[in-house]
Amino acid sequence: MSGKQIKLFLVDGTPGGLSTAEITNWTGHVLTAPRSQLAELLRRPEAARTGVYLLLGDDESAIGDVRCYIGEADAVGDRLRQHHREKDFWERVVVITSKDTNLTKSHGRYLESRLIALATQAARSSVENGTAPGAPPLPEADASDMDYFLDQLHIVLPVLGINAFRSRATSLEQIAATDSPIFRLMNARSRVDASAQQIDGEFTVLAGSRIVAEWSATGTAATTMKAYASYRAQHQKLVADGAVSVTDGVGVTTRDIVFSSPSTAGAVSLGRSCNGRVEWVSSEGTFGAWESRGLAP
Known part of the structure; x- marks a missing residue:
């Protein structure tokens, strides 16, 4: 482009x-x-x-x-x-x-x-x-x-900071410019199987991803409790506005959802804290490795 x-x-x-x-x-x-x-x-x-x-x-x-x-x-x-x-x-x-x-x-x-x-x-x-x-x-x-x-x-x-019309790349030119593989986050016990991609500079969980139906993790340290409360609130809001549909104990994303970071996306998806740069993985390796491509060791 x-x-x-x-x-x-x-x-x-x-x-x-x-x-x-x-x-x-x-x-x-x-x-x-x-x-x-x-x-x-x-x-x-x-x-x-x-x-x-x-x-x-x-x-x-x-x-x-x-x-x-x-x-x-x-x-x-x-x-x-x-x-x-x-x-x-x-x-x-x-x-x-x-x-x-x-x-x-x-x-x-x-x-x-x-x-x-x-x-x-x-x-x-x-x-x-x-x-x-x-x-x-x-x-x-x-x-x-x-x-x-x-x-x-x-x-x-x-x-100008106005993102109301931003959507997933559709043209071949836009997709090529994105240059991001599809990353997956899986946890068989929680029935999580989510897909995500870095689109136009934003970490985006794709429609059809399976995530936890409810965010219920707790913590003891004040900073942990604050972070968990934030993840829980994000999850609850996504369910409330229809971005996540809960059926048979599984949450399914009904549209692409943009998150502030891969770790936040992973935490909301898994129902626990997550190092997104390690746990989101594609055929090319972790998100962190992809993000660091081309940098000198």
Whole structure:
């Protein structure tokens, strides 16, 4: 995969404040701000353009701890003023427009429909939209342009820390770039047989993996008890939101699940602490050995 140059500009010089993002030779433009800076965002010219927007809010009860609302408007700023009055859950807004102002209402509706579908499929956040509108018919060339537009959003949004649309690599080019074998974690006594892969820099337990149905390990040291409580809470949340289905005393992952590390993935899967770099194994060896490939001894 060829490299990409992304231009980030911190408008007020503050990380996490009003910011813009662009990709060289792409007509799209991304503007993001915390809710506390909505007034500053609305004074910018992008707020008067046709585009799509995301409203994001942290919520421990949501999938991935994030709630996401996706919308479109002829003048994005007018719709954001309405949402500021009517929706309380969001803490950050993302406005997606075009630098050449060539996005039409139909383009916006197409992007909105596709983004809702992608967010639902990725299952990294709770999508707050009450409906999932179908994509409007577009001329073939316009639909191709909008699909390319979405491809670029898949690149720029994660750079801004927005992962609601990230999903498993599907194209041969993406899979080659991932360069990760499938790792397995097995324990016959616990009926665990899980598969995982390093995808786009994230350790991901794959759909269809068998893990423990319940996390019940305990510890005596304060640090151990704290860690176990965290693993137990993660396991319980995955069961509660449907990412893990429990049948006949076995948990089965219903979708790909991203973890912060192979050790956390292993612990949640096994029901005990786990050294993920040792216990996740592929035909090429342990995850730790694969991770260290190419390094001098």
